[in-house]
Amino acid sequence: MAKAKVIFFCQECGYESPKWMGKCPACHQWNTLVEEKVSKKSERHEVGSNQTRKRKKPQSLKEVSSKEESRVTTNMEELNRVLGGGIVPGSLVLIGGDPGIGKSTLLLQLSSQVANLNMNVLYISGEESEKQTKLRAERLEVSENDLFIMAETNLEYVIDAIDEMNPSFVVIDSIQTVYHDAVTSAPGSVSQVRECTSALMKVAKSKGIPIFIVGHVTKEGAIAGPRLLEHMVDTVLYFEGERHHTFRILRSVKNRFGSTHEMGIFEMKEEGLVEVNNPSEIFLEERSQGVAGSTVVASLEGTRPMLVEIQALISPTQFGHSRRMATGLDHNRVPLLMAVLEKRAGLLLQNQDAYVKVAGGVKLDEPAIDLAVAISVASSFRDHPTRLMMCLSVR
Structure with missing residues (x-):
């Protein structure tokens, strides 16, 4: 048996190095190289290599059909909007989110709706047993005959089950629990995640089966594993939400079949995730009237406008350096807007602490909200409600 070779992989970009380095020469990130043992390429084999490969010939661009494939449309309108109109056959979708945010619940409900369309669904869980998945299904009232569950982490057995069941x-x-026997490193490592994702991509494209994979996230909020994982898949979705709020936001950061600016909103209840058709209502339902530092702004997320509340609190600083904190928007935009107010509007804000937040846990990056942030800051500094401030400015 050949001795395993030690290679250092970068967890950000997948760069390979024969020795450890503090800084990755490819992505220039520090302390991202990890040690892994890999076998020789001659000893490794690809999953599904026993299948005969069809050799393709180059085609002229005019000969290629541009007809769009029919999407699988579910009853979850919020998910259909984020995916660009539905599930594309042969697509590989990656869903990431914090532990316990509801990724498994969302995918189990999605599997149930796809099974209701008389389509066979295979749900493979590497973190829970069949009995645990059954208990969650009973809580969500999921009991379709066309929904099959399987607790397996070996990639070869997973591919065999897909070939037999079709x-x-x-x-x-999740993808971090699946391993390939030909790779000697532990499950969840850079090599395992890369090889398993590549094999699943081949299965999805060759058979035309849409595959959804779950990815863990790091403490910084990014999907664990190499950055190459996000480049390999067709769509990357982030399932976000605050711990003390029942609302969950499904955001697309990469989509080869649709827009990346769409956002779906759900509410976590006892019976599972429930779609929120009117997000403006939930974002403004607890808003107090006549309070200084509060401004309602219309923000366009994809194709749907939403009314959100910008909250600002300005107070004198107790230290030598004033603080600028922002939640739900870019942190660097708050000091810039406060500098504009101080230079052009004559507001002395250099000795004031500023805390700006977007209510409801939603994150906004639209430049049109800069006016609402500036008005909220000025309203809190003057201690006047926003409506009164706007009337004074008109006069």
């Missing part, structure tokens, strides 16, 4: 929809929960 399902119309597959869920892998």
